[in-house]
Amino acid sequence: xxxxxxxxxxxxxxxxxxxxxxxxxxxxxxxxxxxxxxxxxxxxxxxxxxxxxxxxxxxxxxxxxxxxxxxxxxxxxxxxxxxxxxxxxxxxxxxxxxxxxxxxxxxxxxxxxxxx
Amino acid sequence: xxxxxxxxxxxxxxxxxxxxxxxxxxxxxxxxxxxxxxxxxxxxxxxxxxxxxxxxxxxxxxxxxxxxxxxxxxxxxxxxxxxxxxxxxxxxxxxxxxxxxxxxxxxxxxxxxx
Numbered sequence: 713x714x715x716x717x718x719x720x721x722x723x724x725x726x727x728x729x730x731x732x733x734x735x736x737x738x739x740x741x742x743x744x745x746x747x748x749x750x751x752x753x754x755x756x757x758x759x760x761x762x763x764x765x766x767x768x769x770x771x772x773x774x775x776x777x778x779x780x781x782x783x784x785x786x787x788x789x790x791x792x793x794x795x796x797x798x799x800x801x802x803x804x805x806x807x808x809x810x811x812x813x814x815x816x817x818x819x820x821x822x823x824x825x826x827x828x
Numbered sequence: 829x830x831x832x833x834x835x836x837x838x839x840x841x842x843x844x845x846x847x848x849x850x851x852x853x854x855x856x857x858x859x860x861x862x863x864x865x866x867x868x869x870x871x872x873x874x875x876x877x878x879x880x881x882x883x884x885x886x887x888x889x890x891x892x893x894x895x896x897x898x899x900x901x902x903x904x905x906x907x908x909x910x911x912x913x914x915x916x917x918x919x920x921x922x923x924x925x926x927x928x929x930x931x932x933x934x935x936x937x938x939x940x941x942x
Contacts, residue, residue, distance in 0.1 A: 718871070746930075755918065755934045756872075805871050816862050816922075817930055819871035 714740050714810050718820025726828055727798060733791045733823045735806030741786035742808035746817065747779070750803045762789040796827045830855040830921050834933035842941050843911055849904040849936045851919035859921040861902045862930070863893055866916040875917075878902065889913070914940045 715738040723731055735745055743764045748756040760781050761769040768781035778800075780792040789808075793800050803824055807817040835850040853859065860879050864872040876887025883895040893904045902919060919933040 716871075753937075755932045758929070761929065803869075807872075816860075816874050816877050817872075819864075819873070821871040822869065824869065 714808075714818040716806065716808050716818045716820045718806050718823055720823060721821060722824045722826075724826045724828065725796065728795055729827075731793045731796055731825060733793075733804055733806070733825075735789045735791070735808070735820055737787045737808045737818075740808075740810050742789075742810075743786060745783060745789040745806055745808045747781060747789075747791050748805045748807070750805060750822075752803075756805060759791075764789075793825065796825070798827045801825055801827045830859060830923060830931045832919050832921055832931050832933035834917075834919055834936045836936050837934065838937045838939065840939045840941060841909055844908045846907050847905065847909050847913075847938065849917050849919075849938065851902045851904065851933060853900050853902065853919070853921050855900075855921060855923065858924045860924055861893075861895060862920045862922070863887065863891070863902070863904050864918045864920060864932075865889075866918065866935075868915075872918060875904070909938070909940050911940050911942060913938060 717736045719734045745762040747759045750756050759774045762781045762783040764783045770776050783789040803822050805822040807819045809815050809817050831854050833852045841847045862877045863875040865875050866872050875891050876885045878885045878895045886892045891906050916935045918935050920930050922930045
């Protein structure tokens with residue numbers, strides 16, 4: 713089945729550091745990938761839709777300059793949290809949809825980001 | 829616009845008992861429906877999906893769900909749960925008008941007790 717790999721799974725860094733998270737579709741091409749943020753005991757909050765070869769579409773309230781998204785190929789999207797602060801600590805999850813309008817999303821295993 | 833309501837935030841149940849996790853949705857267009865499971869510190873895994881056809885959908889791990897269009901519901905059921913079913917369950921909808929934007933419910937924590 714379709715596999716999405718997310719890396720790293722856990723990162724701890726100092727405040728002010730920029731952190732890059734990678735999301736790869738391993739056995740299918742994904743023109744669209746999604747980035748979510750999940751707070752403890754809460755649902756997934758869509759941050760942005762990442763489109764291959766074009767700018768990402770951000771949800772209302774999500775800072776574009778804070779969360780940089782690059783989707784340079786059909787199998788890779790990256791999320792960079794720039795100048796991270798403790799309030800950016802969260803669980804970040806990416807997903808990609810197999811080609812076709814009615815295909816479910818396939819999720820990566822998430823990245824636990826802790827900013828000290 | 830679409831919305832998804834999971835009626836129970838937590839469902840405690842004894843091992844080998846049946847369980848139902850409730851999900852209602854609202855949408856001005858037709859939607860595809862999904863149930864996902866999330867284990868601690870992991871991403872989401874697809875349990876089952878309804879696209880069209882038979883309203884009773886069978887998924888992995890013995891789960892099934894029934895689509896009820898008149899009640900706009902998509903409840904998840906399992907006749908006999910195991911300790912290993914303890915996890916967070918998310919109901920989700922995607923409009924079938926194109927695009928992939930998925931709306932998730934708030935989640936239901938299933939806790940299976942011995």
